[in-house]
Amino acid sequence: MGRTLAEKVWDDHVVTRAEGEPDLLFIDLHLLHEVTSPQAFDGLRKAGRTVRRTDLTIATEDHNTPTLDIDKPIADPVSRTQLETLRRNCAEFGVRLHPLGDVEQGVVHVVGPQLGLTQPGTTVVCGDSHTSTHGAFGALAFGIGTSQVEHVLATQTLPLSPFRTMAITVEGELPEGVTAKDLILAIIARIGTGGGQGYVIEYRGSAIENLSMEARMTVCNMSIEAGARAGMIAPDETTFAYLKDRPHAPAGDDWDAAVAYWRTLRTDDDAVFDREVVIDATELSPFVTWGTNPGQGAPLSSAVPDPASYEDASERLAAEKALEYMGLTAGQALRDIRVDTVFVGSCTNGRIEDLRAAASVLEGRDVADGVRMLVVPGSVRVALQAVEEGLDKVFTAAGAEWRHAGCSMCLGMNPDQLAPGERSASTSNRNFEGRQGKGGRTHLVSPQVAAATAVLGHLASPADLSGATAARTPLEV
């Protein structure tokens, strides 16, 4: 019987296999950041162990880093301690680190791909659930806990029991104005936040094949929000073109050998998935969340659902609680929801294409009065590229704040937070209670919807911005 993409990558990494025991898998790439690594290094130190493969390990600072005044000492002592600890640990154990201020610094899941470290057919782990992002390259990539971080540091392997496989096939063309973010939000709303539990999802079909690499990363990034262990997309010409000539991509003969191998990484025709879901791309439209988990979403053109309409009692209760927390009423049009904050950034939508998309909507327009808009590039490289293209000027001319790279308001570990009761349209991935600040209310949206929402002050898509709102002559850039 044929094998799926996930099974092929798995099989190629088995170090030992024994009856009744988990497989020992080799890990090709281990990404570290300041939050989940300190106790792992401490464990190594206590046991007198070293990092087995510093050449397969890389660290960056992202969760706690400020996005303003990055040359000044970090005010919060806990954030400062975590960053200083990472710096000490990396120096002591010989791990490559890109600290705040470095040109390669940024959100860990933006940095790996842009350096060309994330490659098809590799195993990638990080003490962070959104490691699923890297699956966009046909890598088997998943988040791990701190004791597993220590395990990988010491052995470059992990004992793991096999996952089940799920295919999500998206056929047809995405309608104009519908993005990868709308697609993944719609998928999660369809299968639920637990729908992917225990599975590695493979996204396939013509709509997926037509996505750019960055859009594929947006899709795979949120696999974890459907409960999946990982998300994957088979590598193809788009993948190879993205990787070619990146700093850590193979070169010369190695490139040819790599591409030859990468081409074998496709699910065999006779392979069987444990579960299959089919989505019609042509039926999709801009999608936003109204609730407090990423599965509580609906088309922007619709209304806040009535909890009474849910047959499942626990879903009904969850919807009731969500509406109460979000301060919404059933039946209210989603377009009528006013926001005071717009956040563009994160490992879901903080890459250059996302910034371009937001800027193209904002160009020649103004952020509405009373709305604060933060644009936080996913990495310093993304920021530099945006500046080169003049996007930063488009943002600041519109009245948005152009910030330094990091996780920022995605989780509010740094000072970028919502105040209690504040409401955001956010391109990040989690709308949990308090995720962006205690009492803050989050609506997950695409970069395009974020920008249109900033202009109108209520949830909106670019289609809602008729020419009339283009108040100023477009800026020359």
Place this chain on the structure above:
Amino acid sequence: MEAFTTHTGRAVPLRRSNVDTDQIIPAHWLKKVTRDGFEDGLFEAWRKDPEFVLNRPERAGASVLVAGPDFGTGSSREHAVWALQNYGFKAVVSSRFADIFRGNSLKNGLLTVVLPQETVEALWELTENDPSVEVTVDLVAREVRAEGLTAGFDLDENARWRLLEGLDDIGLTLRHEADIASYEARRPAFKPSTALI
């Protein structure tokens, strides 16, 4: 992980049931970035009371905690185990442990011994009457011994073997060192490296 074969030490009688991990180590200690230095957080709230058993001079240096039933319930924080170990405890005796706490403790080399409640009571009386009494927790013989008292206990064979050998998950994996090295030797040259170019 340090191997555990047999340990002899004085005991601390903790006459409380349902000691949850928040009581063992309060949440505000979780911001720390190390696995040590948690000893001052151990039972922090109770230790404000000078009469609390751990604060009494005759209990200084004791290394076997004898607790009431349902020890270690609540949050899964591994810090609870680290706090007990940092303080100097080598073994905890109770008639019932929370599953996650027990898993965490065995992973870290803290021996959790399940004994019938009558035996726990007997140990409490013994050490309360004479704090200098020594208790031996013998993993080889699977026995707890103290003056005039011998009680056998169960522990699953795999966990026992790992404790006796001092093998944590990493130690176990490192037994496959030769397999890892041979896998590394056959990895294709085109695989990515983070080494600076």
